[in-house]
Amino acid sequence: MLSIFKIFFALGWVSFGGPAAHIGYFRRTFVEQKQWLSDDEYAQLVALSQFLPGPGSSQVGFAIGYHKGGLSGAISAFLGFTLPSVLLMLLLAIISHQFIDTPLFDCIIHGLKLLAVVVVADAIWGMYRSFCTTTTKVTLCISTAVAILIFPSMLTQMALLAATALIGFLTRDKHHAKPHQRFTPNYWPLILFIGLLIVPPLFNSVSSTIPIFNAFFQAGSLVFGGGHVVVPLLQNIVGDQLQPDMFITGYAAAQAVPGPMFSLATFLGYQLSNEAPLLGAAVATVAVFLPGFLLLLVVLKKWTTLSEYPAVAGALSGVNAAVVGLLIAALYQPIFSSSVLSPIDMALILIGWFLLKVLKLPILALVAFFIISGVVQYLVI
Template identity: 60%
Template sequence: MSNSVSILKQFFILGCLSFGGPAAHIGYFRQTFVERLKWLTDAEYAQIVALCQFLPGPASSQVGFALGYRRGGLLGALSAFVGFTTPSILLMLGLAIASSSLMGTTWFEGLMHGLKLLAVVVVADATLGMYRNFCTSKLAAALCVATAAALLTLPSLITQMLVLAVAAAIGQAYLKNNDQPQVASQGINWWPLLLFVVLFVSLPLLAKSGGLTALFGDFFQAGALVFGGGHVVLPLLQKLVGAQLSSDVFLTGYAAAQAVPGPMFTFATFLGYELAPQAPILGALLATAAVFLPGFLLILGLFNHWQALANSPRLSGAINGVNAAVVGLLLAALYQPVFVSAVLNATDMALVVVGIYLLKRQQWAILWLVLFFIVSGVGLSLLA
């Protein structure tokens, strides 16, 4: 139980401070659990990130769920999810109630801009740290650069999946680790996978009855069909529920999801509140649970088997290739959407440079960096 409390505490702190979207979350997790707490090595962390890149669902939240599962079993996984997601859920509920009065105010926009600048610092640090660890050979570095170039030139989910597949194939052939220690497989955990299939097949049929069942089914489908998470969920959710909401309400919720810390999939909290006026709180909670559930069931089913597979020479080579490509993904995300949406002028760039110095040289904790960028963003907005 004490282990689960520790997991809950660490992830709750991260849930309050993790601004910047999925790429930034991967950076926050790495800084906290690999560098500071040393719960696992960089290589073990990279295996988890690689698995979550290949599964549908909210990738960064799946990484957090898997970290909790590795540390404390199912209770640890649930503690990680509750800790990381609760702050975002509460904020999205609050914004759903008060969105019209907050959005567009000068100080609030300044606060959000400052936190976007913090995300630039965090993603840049994660990209550099992972590059040093996973791009030690010329081939791995080339895969990183090629991935970043492909995604910057042709940004799409199809491009992302193609470059990951190509990187895995090249890594399997040329980046094998023949001295990997063998780990006995604990087997596939079948009940979560069977539950995933049953819900995926049955919910669309039950949804014909309408009401909260239809709401749960729509958001479960969204969580089951989206790879990568974050901004990728927008078009699918718009297709599923767009006809039931005005575009202004939908886009307000999307803007709110980008403004709060934690997973962007809590966009579902806002939408569930709006889609269930007869029981808005229940609708918000059902939509949130439904959109996260598919990805978490897949993690529970495949995690233990993946840990063993990841140590076979051929698959370890594929993972090495994918790890190099993931660094390229982060590098591309550092530019678009993180950098281009945050750094608008020379003053913004100066704050980013100062932030990197405070993080790397002065070893400031994330909390102090959050406060620094909030004060800077609000101050600049009021002076403008």
């Protein structure tokens, strides 16, 4: 389990760019380099994460860890990938915005956003070649990207995933072999999820940390896709308990640090708990991630069996194509549109692509290149 933790811990320090970029980092590491999963198995995990509430990319990492080492492997993967962002968000919560607002910090983060463009583009190209192999699948991919770009909303995304699943089901291979085992969900995580949703609110007055747990657990239960979608929910939860400027500072910090956007909960939990800020940060962090992981465990143990059913396999083929379309849309908005602001930025992306695909340099080398490019731009400006 230590080996799983170490690999994800290393990724946690360099995974800039949000959920779509994380999916790219995971694919490059665990499909191409380490070959823990096939492209098809990986795409199924990505598709599953899109249908469940919770932090999408963190759920994919959790599922990869589960695939490799069971529940302890899943927990190791989560801790490894999330710990760097949690530590950084704690540090930024303590020093507040004293460093975040500096021009040098902005330039470095801008350089790392350009790295995210390269990583996501690489992931899209690899997944497109694997899952868009017929005219129907290419059509589903492009239609999904177009629809999300024109009508960007979570409702649109869920409707598209349902529609592409239906089309994949209708166009499935009728001769697909049925699995030898019967699918049975894991009920205990579901029972625990329902219990944590209902019971703790009854004891809000017992401890000041219980309301924090309840609020962030409910937020994690209602967010599909993760990432920036969790921000308005957390903003509603915080309400008047936190100054707007402090919330915006936390949001900026969550975008700047590597790892999951859900680490914003660490910052907010620290600020909301005056009596024990470190405990508040820990409780908020666990609470916001926990619902998505519990729901994932309901089906994850038998997911391979479920995915072998002809109807499910057909639906997944359509969803896999749609996921590529979702990544294409995410590549433009918010990744490309918020990162590429000048011809120099585009030139740096092309150099990064050359370093990654032609010279095949490791991610750490690319991180160093884009940090240096940010520092150079700061010095020149």
